[in-house]
Structure formats: structure tokens, C-alpha cells
Amino acid sequence: MAITLEQVRAILAADEPDYAAAARLGPQILPHLKQLIAGGDEAYASKAASLASRFDDDRAVEVLRDATNSPSSLVRMAVAGGVRRLTRPSASAVLMALLNDRDAGVRKLAIKSSATRDNSALLAKIGDLSRSDPTPAVRSLAAKVVDLARRKRSTGLA
Amino acid sequence: MSRRFYFKSEPFEFSPGITLEQEQFEFEPEDFGFEWDGEEWEEEIKRGSQEHSAWVQHSLNQVKGLRLAVDGLIGAATRSAIRSFQQQNGLGVDGVVGPQTEQKIVQALKQLLTAGQHTVCAVIRRPEALDRFDFDSDKVKPHHQPQISQIAQCVVASQGALQPIHSIRLVGHTDPVGSDAYNLDLGRRRANQVKRSLADNIDLLSPGLSGKIAFTVETRGELQPITGDAARSRRVEVFVPVKVIPPPQKGCPPFKARLRVHFKILPGYTPKNASIATMFDNMKKLYGAAGFLVELASTENLAVTPNLDGNDAIDVGDCREGTVTAEQQQLFSNRNNVKDNEIVVYFVRATSPDALNGCAAHPAGRPGAVVAEIASQWTLAHEVGHVLSLNHVTGEPCANPAFTPTRLMTGCGTGRLKGTPTLVKDEIKKMDQSVLTVNC
Numbered sequence: 001m002a003i004t005l006e007q008v009r010a011i012l013a014a015d016e017p018d019y020a021a022a023a024r025l026g027p028q029i030l031p032h033l034k035q036l037i038a039g040g041d042e043a044y045a046s047k048a049a050s051l052a053s054r055f056d057d058d059r060a061v062e063v064l065r066d067a068t069n070s071p072s073s074l075v076r077m078a079v080a081g082g083v084r085r086l087t088r089p090s091a092s093a094v095l096m097a098l099l100n101d102r103d104a105g106v107r108k109l110a111i112k113s114s115a116t117r118d119n120s121a122l123l124a125k126i127g128d129l130s131r132s133d134p135t136p137a138v139r140s141l142a143a144k145v146v147d148l149a150r151r152k153r154s155t156g157l158a
Numbered sequence: 159m160s161r162r163f164y165f166k167s168e169p170f171e172f173s174p175g176i177t178l179e180q181e182q183f184e185f186e187p188e189d190f191g192f193e194w195d196g197e198e199w200e201e202e203i204k205r206g207s208q209e210h211s212a213w214v215q216h217s218l219n220q221v222k223g224l225r226l227a228v229d230g231l232i233g234a235a236t237r238s239a240i241r242s243f244q245q246q247n248g249l250g251v252d253g254v255v256g257p258q259t260e261q262k263i264v265q266a267l268k269q270l271l272t273a274g275q276h277t278v279c280a281v282i283r284r285p286e287a288l289d290r291f292d293f294d295s296d297k298v299k300p301h302h303q304p305q306i307s308q309i310a311q312c313v314v315a316s317q318g319a320l321q322p323i324h325s326i327r328l329v330g331h332t333d334p335v336g337s338d339a340y341n342l343d344l345g346r347r348r349a350n351q352v353k354r355s356l357a358d359n360i361d362l363l364s365p366g367l368s369g370k371i372a373f374t375v376e377t378r379g380e381l382q383p384i385t386g387d388a389a390r391s392r393r394v395e396v397f398v399p400v401k402v403i404p405p406p407q408k409g410c411p412p413f414k415a416r417l418r419v420h421f422k423i424l425p426g427y428t429p430k431n432a433s434i435a436t437m438f439d440n441m442k443k444l445y446g447a448a449g450f451l452v453e454l455a456s457t458e459n460l461a462v463t464p465n466l467d468g469n470d471a472i473d474v475g476d477c478r479e480g481t482v483t484a485e486q487q488q489l490f491s492n493r494n495n496v497k498d499n500e501i502v503v504y505f506v507r508a509t510s511p512d513a514l515n516g517c518a519a520h521p522a523g524r525p526g527a528v529v530a531e532i533a534s535q536w537t538l539a540h541e542v543g544h545v546l547s548l549n550h551v552t553g554e555p556c557a558n559p560a561f562t563p564t565r566l567m568t569g570c571g572t573g574r575l576k577g578t579p580t581l582v583k584d585e586i587k588k589m590d591q592s593v594l595t596v597n598c
Contacts, residue, residue, distance in 0.1 A: 006559040010561070010574075013556075013570060014515075015541070016477055017514070043430065043513075043515070043573065046508065050512040050513045078508070078513040080510075081473075105471060109470075
């Protein structure tokens with residue numbers, strides 16, 4: 001039986017949604033999630049983004065990429081936090097968009113999520129942020145990530 | 159000159175079976191009819207002696223708030239006070255201070271000395287002004303002594319309290335007579351004299367403690383006079399950074415227990431669905447109906463820190479009880495003014511990696527929860543419920559959009575509640591059993 005938008009919404013209404021259980025509904029709910037992300041309710045939209053990141057699927061990456069354009073920084077934060085779960089190479093483009101986000105909190109989360117990926121373009125962007133981001137906390141975090149990556153490379157752990 | 163002095167605080171056999179340690183008992187020298195010689199005085203005093211009787215009188219004055227004449231003569235008033243003290247302390251009532259009564263008096267004095275900060279610090283004004291210095295003099299006057307003594311007691315008592323006092327600022331002032339330069343110097347000298355006297359008083363109560371207090375001496379000279387009152391202008395203002403924490407109220411009828419919560423708000427927190435006031439009001443009403451008084455003990459706007467700067471979504475991991483991330487550890491370490499059995503709610507922008515309304519997972523010994531901007535008007539009460547060991551309701555058909563939960567601890571989302579939710583009997587029992595709800 002097909003899952004309806006209202007059912008997905010009902011599941012995401014929880015104060016602490018059980019995302020692992022919800023993900024068992026399968027990627028077929030991604031269109032609903034896309035719709036919720038585009039909706040005006042930031043609670044549902046951000047939770048929908050979190051749930052979408054549970055699907056390591058190109059369609060999920062697509063949903064998340066769209067979500068990076070959300071006017072809600074909470075939604076973009078949810079994307080930035082969740083995208084670290086995605087192993088698809090295409091997810092790096094999502095992260096790259098978030099590293100350029102106007103919200104410092106989003107950029108910080110994107111840096112943390114990017115740190116788990118071995119992607120030279122992302123690392124170069126983080127290097128840029130370590131030098132030129134207007135927010136000291138972002139520069140500091142970016143510098144730490146760059147430094148860690150360098151040390152990993154020098155010890156052959158990369 | 160009237161000088162206050164003390165039995166020295168070194169441990170000594172005060173009377174058979176009673177050793178005084180780190181205790182001082184204050185006397186005015188004239189109480190004993192001999193002159194103050196300017197030197198530290200210590201001596202054993204014998205029960206039944208005039209000195210001992212004076213000690214009894216002075217102690218009863220302190221302990222019971224009496225105004226007995228401290229003359230060392232046991233008259234009717236003193237005898238009556240001793241009997242009253244004995245009666246109140248379950249002792250044999252004979253009006254004579256024997257070993258047991260003596261021991262009880264010592265205990266009562268100890269309690270006074272170690273009384274909470276709120277007790278001894280509450281009377282200190284902010285600042286405490288020691289005024290009416292003699293013209294062109296920096297000598298501390300006898301009438302300053304009670305104030306200095308009170309400040310010293312507050313400083314000592316605070317060391318065992320939540321906010322020990324580590325610094326004191328003294329600002330000296332003068333009247334307008336004299337040159338600016340002279341008065342600036344005079345103001346500084348006055349402040350230094352008070353500092354010395356205060357340090358002495360602190361050390362008498364707790365030897366060596368004054369060395370750990372950072373005294374800052376400043377002068378304003380004649381710049382800030384008390385208008386029209388030259389004598390009051392000749393003063394030293396003592397700034398003691400004490401925040402008096404009111405003692406928990408005793409009893410809270412008609413409630414059977416209470417819990418105290420503290421709110422700490424990260425910069426940038428902007429609630430989307432319900433204000434903090436609404437959430438708290440809801441919690442207070444709901445918990446109140448269940449018999450629990452909810453007290454908002456404090457609200458603090460947390461300062462920006464490099465690694466937790468308010469832009470952040472707080473990493474709560476899987477938000478599982480007993481498991482916390484480094485960021486949660488860091489956030490929950492902010493417990494200013496919070497006692498062990500009190501709850502802190504941190505209001506944050508969002509949670510990470512997943513968006514949650516809130517999360518009640520907390521480090522051991524630091525009960526609390528985070529509440530995010532997307533919280534509903536009942537999320538605060540819901541998360542605090544988790545902190546009080548309440549679990550989600552089981553068996554609810556959450557995926558059914560037509561289902562309307564009715565209980566606070568619904569797992570379907572407090573945003574779906576219509577009207578005021580309920581707490582069931584077992585939940586109330588659990589709350590009652592929590593160490594965080596303190597019986598009235």
C-alpha cells in the first residue's frame with residue numbers, strides 16, 4: 001500500500017522522530033519528503049531533509065540538492081548534518097553548495113560533514129574558508145579540518 | 159579604642175571533651191573588663207569562670223538573637239536563656255552550662271559560621287559603604303567593625319557555597335575639602351585601611367583565606383561626594399561580588415513536590431512555533447495539575463564560545479539516553495547557579511545530525527535537555543518528562559494521520575496534541591520518585 005504524504009507528515013510530527021524506522025518506508029517516500037521540504041513548515045521541512053539523508057540513493061541526493069536552496073536555514077542545517085551519511089559521490093556537490101551557504105551554522109555543519117569525505121575539491125574549499133570566512137568560528141573549524149587532513153596525508157592514513 | 163578580638167582558631171581543648179577547630183568566637187574586650195593589648199589573645203577558659211559565662215552570653219546572643227548583657231554574670235535573664243536553649247535542644251533543663259550544653263552551643267555556633275551564603279550575605283548592601291571616617295583620617299572607626307565583620311563572614315561562608323567570593327573591590331572617597339591630588343591619595347589610603355582590616359577579619363575566621371582573595375583598591379577622591387553630607391562622603395565602598403541565591407522555599411502546598419529548572423539560551427535562538435514563556439507556562443500548568451510545582455530558578459543567555467557559538471546545531475548523535483556527544487558534554491557543562499538536583503534546559507537553534515524538537519539525553523550528573531527552535535508548545539514539558547525518566551507512550555498509531563494523541567509523553571509528536579495533554583498515574587508516580595522532584 002502506498003504511503004501518503006499525510007502519513008509521512010504524521011511520522012515526522014514526533015518530537016524525536018525515529019528516523020531509522022521511518023527510513024524503512026523506503027525511498028518511495030522521497031517525493032513526499034521533497035514536498036515537505038518545499039512546504040512552509042520548518043519543523044516538517046527540516047525533519048524531511050533529515051529523513052531524506054537516510055537514503056543513500058541518487059534520488060535522495062537530488063532532493064537534498066534542491067533543499068540547499070531552501071530559504072530556511074534550519075532546513076539547510078538538516079541537509080548539512082544529514083548529508084554526511086551519503087556515500088554517493090554526487091553528495092559532494094551538495095556539500096560544496098553548503099560550504100558556500102550564507103549561514104555560518106550551515107557552513108560549520110557542512111565542514112564537519114565534508115571532513116569525513118576524501119574529496120580534494122571540498123578540502124580546497126575548506127582551505128579557502130579557513131583563510132577568508134567572515135566568521136571566526138568557521139575559520140577556526142575549517143583550519144582544524146585542513147590541518148587534520150594534512151596530517152593524515154603525511155602519515156599515509158588518507 | 160574598642161577593638162574586637164577573638165579566641166584564636168587553632169584547635170585547642172576548649173573544655174573537657176570539646177576541641178574547637180577552626181572556630182572563632184568574638185568578644186569585645188570591654189566585655190571582660192581588661193584592656194586590649196593589641197596582641198593576639200588565646201587562652202583556655204574554665205567553665206564557671208566569668209570569661210566562660212561571658213562566652214555563654216555572647217554565644218547565646220549569636221545563636222538565639224538575644225541581647226543579653228555580656229558581663230560574665232549569670233543573672234536571671236542569662237539563666238532563662240540557658241534554660242530556653244536547653245529545652246530547644248533536648249537537653250536537661252537546669253539553667254547551668256555543663257559539658258552537654260556547651261557542646262550544643264558550639265554546634266550551634268558552627269552552624270552559624272557555616273550557614274549558607276544567603277544567610278550571612280543577605281544583609282550586605284551593594285556596595286557596602288563604610289562612612290563617617292574622621293576628617294583627614296584614614297583610620298578605620300569602631301563603628302565600621304560590624305560591617306567589616308559581616309563582610310568577612312560572608313566571604314568565608316561563600317567558600318563552601320555555589321559562588322565562592324574570590325574578589326573584592328574597595329573604593330575610597332573623601333569630602334570636598336582639600337586638593338584633588340590629596341583627596342585621591344586619602345581615598346586610596348582609606349580603602350587600603352579597610353582592606354587590611356577586612357583581610358584580618360577574614361583570616362581570623364578562616365586563616366590564610368584572605369591571601370586567596372583578590373582585593374582591588376581604587377580611589378575616587380572627592381569626585382563622588384554624598385551631596386550635602388561631608389561625613390557620609392568620607393567613606394569606603396566595598397563591592398562584594400555576591401549573588402545571593404535564595405534558599406529553596408520550605409513547603410509548597412498545595413503541591414506535593416517541586417522541581418527547579420534553569421534556562422540557558424544560546425545566541426541566535428529564535429523559536430518558530432512557541433515562545434519559551436508559552437512552553438514554560440504550559441509545563442507549569444500541566445506539572446502543577448499533577449502535583450509538582452515547577453520553579454524557574456534562572457535564565458541565562460549563554461555567551462558565544464569558539465566551538466559552540468550559537469550558530470551551531472548541537473550534535474546530539476542518536477539522542478539516546480546514556481549516550482552523549484562531545485558537543486553535548488560541552489553544552490551541558492554550563493551549569494552556573496545550578497544545583498545537582500536541578501534541571502537545565504538549553505535552547506538551541508537545531509539538533510544535528512537529525513532535526514529534532516528536542517533531546518533529553520544528557521551527561522551523567524547533569525540532568526537537562528536541549529530544546530530546538532522547531533519545538534512545539536509542549537516540547538519543553540515533554541523533554542523534561544524524559545529527564546524525569548518518563549518514556550514515550552507505546553502502541554500509539556503514529557502513522558495514522560487521524561490519530562490525535564492525548565498524553566504529554568506521546569511518541570507521535572506533541573505538535574499533534576489538541577488541548578492540554580495528560581500525565582497518567584504511573585508517570586506521576588515516576589516523577590514523584592525522581593531525585594529531581596523534591597518533596598515539599
